[in-house]
Amino acid sequence: MPRTRFAADLDRRSFLTVAGAVAASTGIGLTLGGGGRAGAAHPGPAAAPALSRKAPPPPLAPYTRGTTLQSVAAPGTVSGFRRLGDGPAWPRVVRSDLAAANGGRDERRTTLAAFVQFTDLHIVDVQHPLRYEYLRAQTTSAWRPQETLTVAGAVSLVERVNALRGAPATGAPLGFVMTTGDTTDNNARCELDWYLRVMSGGTITPDTGDPRRYEGVQSSGLPLYWHPGDDLRDADKRLGFPRIDGLLDAARRPVRSPGLNVPWYATVGNHDVLPGGCYAPGDEGWFRDFAVGGRKLMSLDETRGDAFWRTVKKGLDPKGARFRELMRTEARRLRPVTPDPSRAPYTPAEYVKAHLDPARTGPGPVGHGYTDENLDTDTRHYSFRISGDVIGISLDTTDAGGHYEGSLGTGQLRWLERTLKGNRDAYAIVFSHHTGATMRNTRPDPARPDETRHGGDELTALLAQHRNVLAWVNGHSHKNAITAHDGFWEISTASHIDFPQLARVIELTDNGDGTLSLFTTLIESAAPHRTDFDDLSEPGLAALYRELSLNAPGAKQTLSGTPADRNTELVLRKP
Template sequence: MLTVHERIVSGPVLRAGSSSSYRSLVTTEGERHSLRTELTGPTGHDVRARGNALLAIGHMTDLHVTDVESPARFEFLNRFAGDARFRELLTMQRPQEALNSHAIAAMVRAMNAIEAAPVSGSPLELLVMTGDAIDNAQANEFAIYMALFEGGMVTPASGGLEIESVQSPGWPDDIFWKPEGSGSAPDQFRIAYGFPLVPGLLDRAMRPFESQGLRMPWIGGHGNHEELCQGVGIVTPELARAMVAGRKPIGVPEGLDAATALETFVIRPHHFMSGATVAVTADPNRRPLDIGAFVEAHFRPGARPYGHGFTAANRRDRAAYYVHDTSSVRLIVLDTSCRAGGADGCINREQLAWLEERLVEVHAIYTDRGGETVRTSNTNRLVVIASHHPLFTLRNDRAAGAAQADEVLRLLHRFANVVLCLNGHVHMNLVQPHANREGSSVGFWEVTTGSMVDWPGQGRVVEIFDAGAGRLAIACTMVDHDGPADPGPALSPQEMAGLHRQLALNDPIAGAVTTRAGTSADRNVILTLPAPYPLRA
């Protein structure tokens, strides 16, 4: 559902908790596009598409397909939500995560239902997925993701016949929402935040269901959650064995030092298996997914495009960055995940040099490293940089010698045809201009789309078009999935998608109490900048 027509927003209180109230969702009028002209200054001309869009795509990111029964998840760390020393490790568990697959399937249907981009009227030619498709670097999570996007039967459950989740009624902890009750006393979510009882929900959530699959071609990206345990910890041999084994930790290791907990998790996440545990059903399908297996899994019969953007060179080199050219635009997809661990991103020297080469290929004129203008015989093409991490999160210093935000920004500013950076990671809607006062480039826009797993659980349509008068425009429009605002009893997959969004709204850690939805200037916007060369729609 395009949010220029109708939006889903916080509604009346349904139940009061001791700390906050649990709210409903309601539909309201759409949000019109606002105009942002920071890179051009005020304009006296109407900003509208001249002809077809140069690029019209869907954008989804941070799906977080989650194996909620995995023994290699450390949900108990949510106890430290108020401790800044654990910031990079959280959130480890969300009340809505058992319904993640249903929300993703609902967004797939919503993207399929968009007949034309709202500003240019052009059909969507491609969907770009910028990483963190999965939550915990597990092969079974990736199989669910592919079923959701490719179409077919989705099987959310793992392990045995019994659901072994921290949300199960008999789980020995009350800090998690237990939709079917927790025996003798309510859990903290029901007491403090007014969360509901939803009988039978976990059983329904874990049943296999059919996904429509994307009807448009799509290309993928690599995020820190595809690479690392919970997006932070290196998958050590010890942790890899624990992933497929039958013991699950339920408490912190004895003597854990909060001051060093983060770095311990980064380099030795298996240490967090050494506290109290409970028996769960082992499952070999939970094996870790390394970079080679991640790339290879995109090459399957019927994939559009074949490899979903990844190339033969990616298969050979076990690398996850590539180029995807459309008729008018070059999409450069980067791999910003850090092999050395940690949630924040980085770009290694080899990839940075590759990026510069790919930029030169589509510039008739650019600025070299010394500030001199270089003219080439290359044909101009607009450039979109797609990555998992926003520029400001390229600050991970664990990988020796890796390029970080300032250096990457300086490189991009040398190439005037770079008009957009598109990314996710921070689970919030955010639009930022990156002005440049040197060389031929005036700068570019950076568009960050929120996650599917957290509130508001949206995707985005992005259109690039000739706006006339020597200007280029980028239109961004948020998309709500087709789950109902009122999920009712949450019996059907579509109703469960609606409940996912309602639970996400009320999540006390990552819900509406945060700034994740962004402001109107981060959602439905039209962004202007000077055309870097004469455009042809």
């Protein structure tokens, strides 16, 4: 059996004790800095984390249980409403694009780091007035039949991580979880609160508006949407979607999250700070008033919908002027809903403040990477120490000028370069929301109008210049993809809202022969693969969340990627 030696001889409990002690003593966990200096500790005691299931001690050997190396949810049929069950495992693929995979390396290797990536959770307030479900005919991302269950699905993912016995390739302790953006969907304060409670522990009531009834599109009587609680022959039922009485009420019930039992960090995405994931509102007051108000558009003429979606897709409405005009001209179609102040959009500064709130610390660190320096400088990038030999760098690739594609400003690009040079003796893992291929939006940042914006090609070239960069970990595309660049690997992971709803464990090892390996292992939530339409418990809803995402009309069937994008060993030369 392969032997795995640990860079630091810590068991899981010791690791968490040390991490907690560091967080308590510094106030910033393992954070190195945002715009330059470390943030100060926050006064007052942090709230006690929610009780969580204790994971058993990690084995000193690889394992597969609870991962896609053991089994993957897979459909048993190819047509109609497809039911999920236990499918064949995804094997581990060794990729030697950047270095040869030498024999005997598994007997020599030392573990340097192990962590989990969450991305694109898209916690959704499904009754929110700023949603554009009426564009469902134009884009599948406008509305998904599973969206009422995002909180149940995210809590089940937390439970999966809590139950892992360590890192599956090496058995090393898991150091932390990193979210790589789009944790919320509508840039709503209620969604931000739900996400923070999912991660750090607490009770979530995923409901806004009238507490007595659901007021969204699934009770509208419009056949464009699946109505689970009645006999309307809507578009989805014509494709085989079932009637499930009580689903909408069950989806709005309070849910208890145990919170993660490892520290967690955050990387910001476009849906986290831009209304609709794409608008830099020129009239923030209008967006706020409409979000918290009592009117909602649920249907739109298809011809007008086609034209409107083209403007969004091409980035022609970065400040939402055409969106506001659409709401004005479609005023007669707007339906009444119960106003709710918790639906108000939050600013980038409020996003950082929410992470710094001691009540949201959970297992730490305070701020989850963000510091007071980020507030002082209006930034959302930082670096932190992963282990003695490895640093993490979290970037903000959202373009505040609008549109859902991203870029970096010159100031952040130069900070990244200084950080890599100043830590040239440490390995570096870079985190962002956007992929290199989706950083083509160089629209100026309204807060820094004279600053040049830089796309994915420039960022890729900069990372390649620094040989200590081993990996660039990101999301946004909702698809598993692993790309070999000059000297480092770009690891993109599928979302947790579209099927197959995955997260990824990443492990770094020194192979003792002049090479390093990055192991990637995909995991699903803890929900059972098989569903029962009569089971509206929390695990039952999480299982249904997955099965509905499989059957969502128009959903892409290629988001799981190829075998070389899933469970892998990525070999590269030591710098």
